[in-house]
Amino acid sequence: MANNEVILLDFWPSMFGMRLRIALAEKEIKYENKEQDLWNKSPLLLQMNPIYKKVPVLIHNGKPICESIIGVEYIDEVWKDKAPLLPSDPYERAQARFWADYIDKKLYDSARKIWATKGEEQEAGKKDFIEVLKVLEGVLGDKPYFGGDNFGFVDIALIGFYTWFYAYETYGNFSTEAECPKFVSWAKRCMQRESVAKSLPDQHKVYEFIQWLRQKIGIE
Structure with missing residues (x-):
């Protein structure tokens, strides 16, 4: 997929952020990790997740995907050629x-x-x-x-x-x-x-x- 920009808004101890890190690693997807201060939320985080204002947020070509489990499913569907994460059945x-x-x-x-x-x-x-x-x-x-x-x-x-x-x-x-x-x-x-x-x-x-x-x- 051309023009594949992947950014992860994350916080290092977050077990929910870890899900996306692992899924991206399994698929060998390069991404930019933007560490967030949850006590001083960045304008980017508030813009990308205005409803919950929480990490992690996966940003793919400028479009945000919020909630970690939904993000893992998204990664599996978009990059389906390598390391399937969900069963086919x-x-x-x-x-x-x-x-x-x-x-x-x-x-x-x-x-x-x-x-x-x-x-x-x-x-x-x-x-x-x-x-x-x-x-x-x-x-x-x-x-x-x-x-x-x-x-x-x-x-x-x-x-x-x-x-x-x-x-x-x-x-x-x-x-x-x-x-x-x-x-x-x-x-x-x-x-x-x-x-x-x-x-x-x-x-x-x-x-x-x-x-x-x-x-x-x-x-x-």
Whole structure:
């Protein structure tokens, strides 16, 4: 495709931004990453996502695509010649969308309670978080990836959260590996992929960011 300008408005610890970074890396698409300050939002971000004013935003030839999962689907549809991310079978594709939606609806909120609250609310968040991971473990089964032998859509939807796990475990005082060993094996498998390894920040760097965030919102 001629005149292919791809820009990503992103914020480095965002597990949602990581989805687009991985999808672009899987497809070997060159793009310009424009890091955003979420406490001082740029005119470009406000122009490209006036409804939610959030990252990530994928800008393709001047046109914005908002919401990370929609962005991953867009990348898969536009650059369809390499590394398909969604299954070709309509039923399997619908299932992949269902589980990506489940991750967005269930995992983020429970995970946030682990690092952003204390006491009973934190404990409830931890309990919900582990339950969600156990459900996802059941979906994964004995397959290498959620799409079977091929790394794909659901893996991309989920793996970005893994960089936050050190913080979740530290603040929640639990071990993911003890609770959900299959999940951790899957995550380590994903991390061996170059597209994932180069798209995800270090867990300890994310932990330092969350420490700062906890102070900013008045928990510490």
